[in-house]
Amino acid sequence: MYKTFYSLSHEPFSKEMKPSDAYLATSYREALAGLDYIKRTRGIGLFIGEPGSGKTFTLRTFKESLNPSLYHVVYFPLSTGGVMDFYRGLALGLGEEPKYRKVDLFYQIQQGIERLYTERRITPVLILDEMHLAKDAFLQDLAILFNFQMDSTNPYVLILAGLPHLQTRLRLNQHRPLNQRIIMRYQMGPLTKEEVGQYIEQRMKMAGAKIPIFTPAALEAIALQSQGWPRVINTLATTCLLYGYQMKKEQIDEEIVRMAAEEHHLY
Numbered sequence: 001m002y003k004t005f006y007s008l009s010h011e012p013f014s015k016e017m018k019p020s021d022a023y024l025a026t027s028y029r030e031a032l033a034g035l036d037y038i039k040r041t042r043g044i045g046l047f048i049g050e051p052g053s054g055k056t057f058t059l060r061t062f063k064e065s066l067n068p069s070l071y072h073v074v075y076f077p078l079s080t081g082g083v084m085d086f087y088r089g090l091a092l093g094l095g096e097e098p099k100y101r102k103v104d105l106f107y108q109i110q111q112g113i114e115r116l117y118t119e120r121r122i123t124p125v126l127i128l129d130e131m132h133l134a135k136d137a138f139l140q141d142l143a144i145l146f147n148f149q150m151d152s153t154n155p156y157v158l159i160l161a162g163l164p165h166l167q168t169r170l171r172l173n174q175h176r177p178l179n180q181r182i183i184m185r186y187q188m189g190p191l192t193k194e195e196v197g198q199y200i201e202q203r204m205k206m207a208g209a210k211i212p213i214f215t216p217a218a219l220e221a222i223a224l225q226s227q228g229w230p231r232v233i234n235t236l237a238t239t240c241l242l243y244g245y246q247m248k249k250e251q252i253d254e255e256i257v258r259m260a261a262e263e264h265h266l267y
């Protein structure tokens, strides 16, 4: 395997990565600052970005940064279940026995959130990922569910994350009630050319590489081909290592990057 050939202790571009090992790209730091802002103000935040730009990864870092004695976090990716599962799970997570009818369930959730916030001083943080998959009805429900009558303060943090067209959808007339109440918006940008090089080198070093395996020209080619999107960088760099190993090349050059990019139809 290429790991032995390049003397690496593990796969450098695998998905498993601890937040503490994250590459501190500008977009990543800005996104975390935006999430931190909504944590302090409470209310609704919108977090969008292209596929593989690092949204879920950033949300995980954010989640792990929250003190469990002050925040009750519920993370729900829409791809995994129906929205009723979400409402029921939310009620359960708030310590309630979920009611059957949706109106009762909503009332229960609102009560649970208010109680958690006012009596136990714990802020519920609800993170809904892959929200571009949400049906219109769910978006309309959210506007109702998170419409609290408390005067000055929101007793929760709600983060809606998804692909950029989520923002476009929220601009439609029927979603204005929800859209108007969004107080923080952030769109994840790509890594810059310099950042792509640093990102790859950091991951290679963490995997035990003692010398630079990607040539500067190869790093530049990956930056160009990936347009700076982390998931594409990971796939491309891994394919490069595989080709490099097959061709017994000690260093990955731009020719290998070109072959890898071709395999992934980036040309």
Ligand SMILES: Nc1ncnc2c1ncn2[C@@H]1O[C@H](COP(=O)(O)OP(=O)(O)OP(=O)(O)O)[C@@H](O)[C@H]1O
Binding pocket: 014, 015, 016, 017, 021, 022, 023, 024, 025, 028, 049, 050, 051, 052, 053, 054, 055, 056, 057, 058, 162, 163, 230, 231, 234
């Ligand atoms: N700052 C970073 N440091 C290290 N790795 C990162 C960083 N940002 C993103 N990644 C890596 O990029 C990959 C893609 O990120 P992620 O899955 O978070 O994208 P996404 O925006 O949620 O995509 P999708 O819209 O398809 O769900 C992840 O496997 C993650 O390991």
Ligand SMILES: [Mg+2]
Binding pocket: 055, 056, 057, 129
């Ligand atoms: Mg994601």
